[in-house]
Each structure stands twice: as structure tokens, then as C-alpha cells.
Amino acid sequence: MNRKTMYAKMVFYSMLRRRSRLALALTAVIIGATVVLGMGAVYFDIPRQMGREFRSYGANLVLVPSGDNAVLSPGELRQAEELLPKDKLVGMAPLRYETLYYNKQGLTAVGVDMDAARKTGPYRQVHGTWPAADNQVLVGTDIAENARLYAGTSIVLEAVPPRGRRIKKEFTVSGILRTGGPEDAFVLMPARALEALLGSPGRADAVEVSLAAESGEITRLAEQIRKEVPGIAPRPVKRIMHSEATVLNKLQVLVCLVTAVVLLLTMVCVGTGMMTVVMERRKEIGLKKALGAENRSIIGEFAGEGAVLACAGALLGSCTGYVFAQVVSMSVFGREVSLPVFLVGLTLCASLLVTLAASFFPVSRAAEVEPATALRGE
Amino acid sequence: MKNILELHDVSMVYGSVTALRNITLSIRRGEWTAIMGSSGSGKTTLMNIVGCMNKPTHGTVILDGEKISRLNTKDLTAIRRDKIGLIFQEFHLISYLTAVENVMIAQYYHSMADEEEALQALERVGLGHRAGHLPRQLSGGEQQRLCIARALINHPKLILADEPTGNLDESNQAAVLDIFHQLHGEGSTIIVVTHSPEVAEHAERIVQLEFGRMVRDGAPARSMVA
Numbered sequence: 075m076n077r078k079t080m081y082a083k084m085v086f087y088s089m090l091r092r093r094s095r096l097a098l099a100l101t102a103v104i105i106g107a108t109v110v111l112g113m114g115a116v117y118f119d120i121p122r123q124m125g126r127e128f129r130s131y132g133a134n135l136v137l138v139p140s141g142d143n144a145v146l147s148p149g150e151l152r153q154a155e156e157l158l159p160k161d162k163l164v165g166m167a168p169l170r171y172e173t174l175y176y177n178k179q180g181l182t183a184v185g186v187d188m189d190a191a192r193k194t195g196p197y198r199q200v201h202g203t204w205p206a207a208d209n210q211v212l213v214g215t216d217i218a219e220n221a222r223l224y225a226g227t228s229i230v231l232e233a234v235p236p237r238g239r240r241i242k243k244e245f246t247v248s249g250i251l252r253t254g255g256p257e258d259a260f261v262l263m264p265a266r267a268l269e270a271l272l273g274s275p276g277r278a279d280a281v282e283v284s285l286a287a288e289s290g291e292i293t294r295l296a297e298q299i300r301k302e303v304p305g306i307a308p309r310p311v312k313r314i315m316h317s318e319a320t321v322l323n324k325l326q327v328l329v330c331l332v333t334a335v336v337l338l339l340t341m342v343c344v345g346t347g348m349m350t351v352v353m354e355r356r357k358e359i360g361l362k363k364a365l366g367a368e369n370r371s372i373i374g375e376f377a378g379e380g381a382v383l384a385c386a387g388a389l390l391g392s393c394t395g396y397v398f399a400q401v402v403s404m405s406v407f408g409r410e411v412s413l414p415v416f417l418v419g420l421t422l423c424a425s426l427l428v429t430l431a432a433s434f435f436p437v438s439r440a441a442e443v444e445p446a447t448a449l450r451g452e
Numbered sequence: 453m454k455n456i457l458e459l460h461d462v463s464m465v466y467g468s469v470t471a472l473r474n475i476t477l478s479i480r481r482g483e484w485t486a487i488m489g490s491s492g493s494g495k496t497t498l499m500n501i502v503g504c505m506n507k508p509t510h511g512t513v514i515l516d517g518e519k520i521s522r523l524n525t526k527d528l529t530a531i532r533r534d535k536i537g538l539i540f541q542e543f544h545l546i547s548y549l550t551a552v553e554n555v556m557i558a559q560y561y562h563s564m565a566d567e568e569e570a571l572q573a574l575e576r577v578g579l580g581h582r583a584g585h586l587p588r589q590l591s592g593g594e595q596q597r598l599c600i601a602r603a604l605i606n607h608p609k610l611i612l613a614d615e616p617t618g619n620l621d622e623s624n625q626a627a628v629l630d631i632f633h634q635l636h637g638e639g640s641t642i643i644v645v646t647h648s649p650e651v652a653e654h655a656e657r658i659v660q661l662e663f664g665r666m667v668r669d670g671a672p673a674r675s676m677v678a
Contacts, residue, residue: 360544361544
């Protein structure tokens with residue numbers, strides 16, 4: 075039998091036949107590993123989860139014409155769209171702003187693809203229904219109050235094309251729009267309906283883009299679009315991006331703090347458990363030294379036990395940690411959390427580090443045991 | 453070299469307590485010596501010094517030609533591992549290892565664990581059939597024989613036994629002493645620390661300690677054994 079086999083046998087049997095003594099330390103490592111993996115999974119998934127949450131606050135990137143350009147060129151718009159990551163693109167809504175008249179009073183009409191507008195602006199509350207046909211419009215709440223309009227009533231809008239006669243068209247108000255912002259004074263209508271009144275199909279004055287990405291990535295994308303598509307001036311919506319970054323940062327710091335505190339407590343528990351084991355095994359240590367064991371052998375044996383303890387705790391803790399992460403994510407975000415594989419490795423490393431650090435003092439004490447004193451039971 | 457162990461003017465002081473006073477003693481190779489004395493006489497202190505587990509505060513100890521009284525802890529560990537076989541009154545077996553593994557652990561710290569050799573050592577003390585048993589499954593006598601097998605496995609120059617029969621009944625005491633007689637017959641040097649005159653009389657030389665001083669050094673009165 076070689077030395078490694080005998081070493082493994084001693085470490086294994088020492089733990090197996092004295093498992094009740096190590097139960098406390100093992101439980102502490104399992105709890106620590108559970109929190110590391112669970113909180114780690116939440117930590118790395120927060121940006122994705124919070125990104126989804128923040129998309130309900132609207133677009134985080136707006137594309138507008140640059141320089142003297144009045145409108146966005148369809149070709150450049152396609153070019154910019156190709157630069158956006160498809161997997162993170164929640165929605166993209168071209169907007170066309172025009173002045174229409176209602177009872178000879180000018181108002182701002184926004185032509186937009188309604189499906190796209192719902193994706194980029196989930197914050198838009200509609201009392202009634204979204205327009206399902208080209209003869210239906212949404213009326214902002216300010217206009218609706220002034221003109222006493224409500225869902226189901228008719229509204230006649232008048233357009234004045236740059237060249238040609240005034241055109242009047244009757245629309246049905248499918249719903250009243252409430253955003254708490256400037257759109258409360260607008261009329262939202264299908265882009266095709268606006269094009270039918272004023273011509274210039276495909277014209278867009280601005281494009282709302284909603285991306286499930288972090289602020290840094292959005293800034294980088296904006297910079298890339300600015301460089302590669304000169305006709306477009308991308309404008310990250312800083313208010314939303316900053317809010318998202320602030321909340322993300324605070325949540326991640328909170329997760330880190332909780333994890334650090336739990337790891338510290340784990341270290342204390344493991345240290346106490348190992349100290350108890352060392353004190354209980356003073357005679358055994360004394361005997362081994364009396365038989366000729368050097369300090370490094372004693373340290374190696376206890377470190378081996380600590381490593382096995384850490385690995386077993388990390389393995390079991392990874393399983394419970396995954397369940398813990400799902401429970402946290404479901405209760406906080408209402409969605410399942412994804413588990414990056416590297417987190418299992420990280421949990422194992424953290425468990426090993428904490429267990430070995432916690433064992434350092436007890437193992438040092440073990441190495442200091444004097445055989446003659448220990449064998450006398452003192 | 454005729455003597456395996458030489459002590460010259462060895463003293464041991466713990467604070468204000470003098471455990472050993474100016475002990476000068478030589479042990480020949482192959483000799484069976486009993487160190488006797490009542491509690492507090494200094495016999496365990498003497499054994500710890502000879503067993504390289506303590507260093508004397510004064511004097512010189514030479515073991516197998518090597519002056520060990522001023523060696524550092526690491527060197528003393530090496531001497532203990534290579535030259536001394538220890539047998540304890542309380543056996544001091546490792547509870548989670550089987551009998552054969554308890555023997556192999558001494559090999560492991562010495563050089564290489566050899567299960568076949570460990571089994572032979574157990575056979576020699578009559579424990580071949582108990583190789584796979586844990587210490588708690590063995591009787592007191594069997595545990596002490598296991599302790600002897602462990603002490604012998606690395607072929608030590610000196611066997612040091614501290615009250616080896618102190619926890620044993622008469623039949624087991626006789627079995628252990630039989631093994632010592634065999635070892636002595638084969639030329640092993642044995643030092644037995646005991647307070648029992650019956651055990652001491654089996655030795656060929658008795659050293660008596662009282663209050664840390666050596667008060668007698670001579671052959672036993674054989675008539676007492678009978």
C-alpha cells in the first residue's frame with residue numbers, strides 16, 4: 075500500500091467513523107455553499123431579470139436624425155438595426171410626428187406600428203383597446219378631457235399636406251392613452267393611417283428601441299451606431315439607464331454583503347467544529363507524533379479532512395443552492411433563474427477557501443501538540 | 453558499541469519541581485531493564501527523556517551513539533520514529549482504524565505501509581485473526597498485544613514500555629510478558645517502566661527511582677518471581 079492510499083484511508087475513515095463529530099462543520103459548509111451558489115446565481119442573473127423589469131419603463135435608446143437631416147433614412151435605419159443584438163432586442167418602434175387638426179385646433183399625431191409601440195412602451199396605459207385597424211386611434215388623456223372624447227366615439231382629423239388639398243378623415247377612438255408624459259397630449263395612430271393622410275410612406279422622425287442590456291452595453295452600441303451610421307444620432311435614455319444601473323448596483327452589493335456575512339458565519343462554525351475535533355483528538359495527535367509523525371503530516375491529515383469536508387459540503391450545498399436560487403428568483407422576480415456552470419466551481423473554491431481558512435488555527439494548534447503531554451491526557 | 457543508551461548526570465526541572473536529579477545510567481544492547489518507583493518518583497519523566505518526547509534541563513543522553521539531549525523537536529521526532537518502539541499502559545490505539553491499520557500507521561510515518569508485514573506482526577502477537585477488527589472490538593489484552601505489534605513493526609533499537617501490564621488481568625499480563633521474553637531472547641533491548649515488582653522481576657536489571665534520584669541499580673532477586 076503506498077503512502078497516498080494510506081493517507082486517503084486515514085482521512086476517509088477518520089471522517090466516516092467520526093461523522094457525528096463533523097456534522098456541525100459539514101452543516102455549516104452546506105449552508106455556506108447554498109448561499110454562495112444561490113446568491114451567486116441571483117447576482118449574475120439580476121441584470122437579466124432587472125433588465126426585463128426595466129423594459130416596462132420604456133425604450134432605453136432613441137434613434138434620431140443627425141445634423142441637418144430632418145428624417146431618418148430607411149437605409150441607415152436598417153444599417154443601425156443590424157448593429158443591434160437580436161437576442162437582446164425587445165422592440166423597435168419607428169415614430170412619425172405630424173401636426174393634424176381637430177376642430178381647427180392643431181394637435182400632434184404620432185404614427186407608429188401599434189404592436190411595436192406596445193413592446194417599446196409597456197408603460198402606456200390604454201383605457202379601452204389598442205387600435206386594431208387603420209381607422210382607429212388612441213387619444214391622449216389631455217385631449218380626451220378637453221374634447222370630451224372616450225373609447226368608441228368618433229373623431230374627425232384634418233391633415234394639411236405640404237402640396238395639395240386639406241384632407242379630412244373620420245377615426246374611431248379605440249382607447250384613451252395615459253402615460254403621465256407628453257404623449258397625454260398626442261394622438262397615436264397606425265403609421266399607415268398617417269401615411270394615407272400625408273404620404274411619404276416609411277418616413278420616421280425617431281425610433282424607440284428597447285434593449286434588454288446593461289447601461290454600459292447600450293452606451294457602447296450607441297457609440298458604434300454613431301460611428302458606423304453617420305446619419306443617425308443615437309441617444310441612450312439616461313434616466314432609465316441610470317435608474318437601472320443604480321438599482322442593479324444596490325441589489326448586487328446587497329447580495330455580496332449577505333453572502334460575505336454568511337461565509338463569515340460559516341468560517342466561525344467550521345473553525346469551532348474543527349477546534350472541537352482537534353481538542354477531542356489531542357491524544358490521537360500525541361500518539362501519531364509519538365510514532366514519528368512530523369508536524370506537516372499532522373497538518374496534511376487535518377487539511378485533507380477539511381478539503382473533503384469542503385468538497386462534500388460544496389456538492390450538497392450546490393444542490394440546495396440551486397433550489398434556494400429558484401425560490402428567491404421566483405419570489406422576487408417571478409421567473410426561474412438560470413445557473414451558470416462556473417458557479418459550481420466558484421462554490422467549490424469558496425467552500426475550500428473558507429474551510430481551509432477556518433481550519434488554519436485549529437490545525438496549527440494540532441501541530442503544536444506535545445506527545446508526552448497529550449498522551450498523559452493533559 | 454556496547455551500550456545502546458547512556459545518561460550522564462541527567463536532571464529535569466519543571467518550574468520549582470525537580471523531577472529527576474543527576475541520573476547517570478547505561479543500558480547495554482539486548483538488556484531488559486525495569487525502571488521502578490512509586491508515583492512521582494520520576495520514572496515517567498525518565499521514560500519521556502529516553503523516548504525523545506522531552507529534553508532534559510541538564511545532562512547528556514546518548515542513544516545508539518547519537519547525543520539526543522540537545523536535538524531539536526524535528527530531529528527528536530526522527531530518532532523516535534527510527535529507533536524507538538513505544539508501548540503504553542492505555543494502549544493509545546486509533547479508534548477508527550482496524551488492528552492491521554493501527555500497525556500500518558507506524559509504518560506509514562516511518563517509511564511505507566506494508567499490509568503483509570503488518571499482518572505478520574499481528575500473527576506474531578497472536579492477533580492474526582483479529583486484523584480487521586476495530587480496537588473497541590478487542591479485549592484489553594488484545595489491545596496491548598496490538599500495541600506491541602505496532603511498536604515492533606519498524607524493528608526499533610529500543611523498546612520502551614510504560615506500565616505495559618497496568619491495565620491487564622493476570623492471564624493477559626502473562627501473555628504480554630511472554631512476548632517480552634521472546635523479544636529479549638531475540639536480542640531486543642527492552643526498558644519497562646513499572647510499579648509492579650512482579651513485572652520488574654522478569655527483567656535482568658532493576659533501576660529504582662525515588663523522588664527523582666536513582667536509589668538502586670541491580671539484578672532482581674529471582675526468588676521473588678517464583
